[in-house]
Amino acid sequence: MDMELAVGPGVLIPREDTIPLVLETVQRLKNFSAPVILDLCAGTGAVGLGVARELPDAKVICVELSPLALPYLERNLSRYGEGRVRAVKGDVLNGPDGLSLPLVDAVVSNPPYICTGELPGLQKEVRQEPRLALDGGPDGLSFYRAITNNWLGLLKPGGVAAVEIGNGQENAVADLLKTAGVSQITFSQDITGAIRVVIGNKNVCL
Ligand SMILES: C[S@@+](CC[C@H](N)C(=O)[O-])C[C@H]1O[C@@H](n2cnc3c(N)ncnc32)[C@H](O)[C@@H]1O
Secondary structure: OOOOOOOOOOOOOOOHHHHHHHHHHHHHHOOOOOOEEEEEOOOOOHHHHHHHHHOOOOEEEEEEOOOOHHHHHHHHHHHHOOOOEEEEEOOOOOOOOOOOOOOEEEEEEOOOOEOHHHHHHOOHHHHOOOHHHHEOOOOOOHHHHHHHHHHHHHEEEEEEEEEEOOOOOHHHHHHHHHHOOEEEEEEEEOOOOOEEEEEEEEOOOO
């Protein structure tokens, strides 16, 4: 997306697979005025910066835990964030308590989503990535549970929830989102044709 992001040991190299997450989020937010967006498990900031670039009046808060990844995130935000994208150190598995975050118009995330037991069998190229960036827990869904249980309380009614997923996780993740009060759920594919994005809007209570 026309950005040269700084990477190094401890930070995941952003993948082309993640571009649909950015574009689908932008599409759903195009009628929002000055949206505030949370990018959970931000890594380099690829997702948050990509969305901010496409939505010039948006503000983005990037949440990341890894002390190794945070300096790269800060560097990328300084270079491309235009003062509209900020980083917060936080543990997504623990939720937002104590982080003093505002209500937001979108929660977007490309979290770790590989099952712990599958990590040793990954391609060499992927195994070189930090384990913290890959390990999605015993069934690969730990972060989606944390996001739907703990973070969607910050999402305004009508706001957008969008996540990247691993192969075959779409129905389980869609069910978690539905249980958390998200509807209008759609799936989008990556360039290989695999379903990579689950996106919806938080129900509006009438
Ligand atoms: C799959 S990578 C995605 C990075 C970036 N969003 C992207 O798309 O390129 C997942 C990221 O989640 C971070 N992470 C892992 N566990 C976390 C946690 N408990 N809380 C916050 N971030 C975490 C990792 O350090 C890593 O940067």
